[in-house]
Amino acid sequence: MTARIVPLNEVGSAGKSSIARALQATTAEPFLHVPMDAFLEMLPEALQDHAQGFSFETSWQDGKPSVAIKAGPCAERIKAKFQL
Structure with missing residues (x-):
């Protein structure tokens, strides 16, 4: 399995963690959220x-x-x- 990384880059409190959790909840393949x-x-x-x-x-x-x-x-x- 090939690892893929989706970088989320923005200032603090812009919603990066919320986007990461939404990806985890809606995608078929597992995503790890690593700050x-x-x-x-x-x-x-x-x-x-x-x-x-x-x-x-x-x-x-x-x-x-x-x-x-x-x-x-x-x-x-x-x-x-x-x-x-």
């Missing part, structure tokens, strides 16, 4: 905010912070395996 924080916590600590794993770059646009998640070589292998 981004929980996903990142599954990585070994050595690969969190590290150039080999996932790193985070904060920039400011119109006075608001924007965070880009960069994937290093180890993270790229994870992304390829799960077709992210």
Whole structure:
């Protein structure tokens, strides 16, 4: 079975969890709801905010912070395996 990931990206309290629960309730195949924080916590600590794993770059646009998640070589292998 091929794993598929449906990313839901939006600000807090926008309804991502509600959409995830609705998908779980209405689809024939099972979907796991894994918040981004929980996903990142599954990585070994050595690969969190590290150039080999996932790193985070904060920039400011119109006075608001924007965070880009960069994937290093180890993270790229994870992304390829799960077709992210």
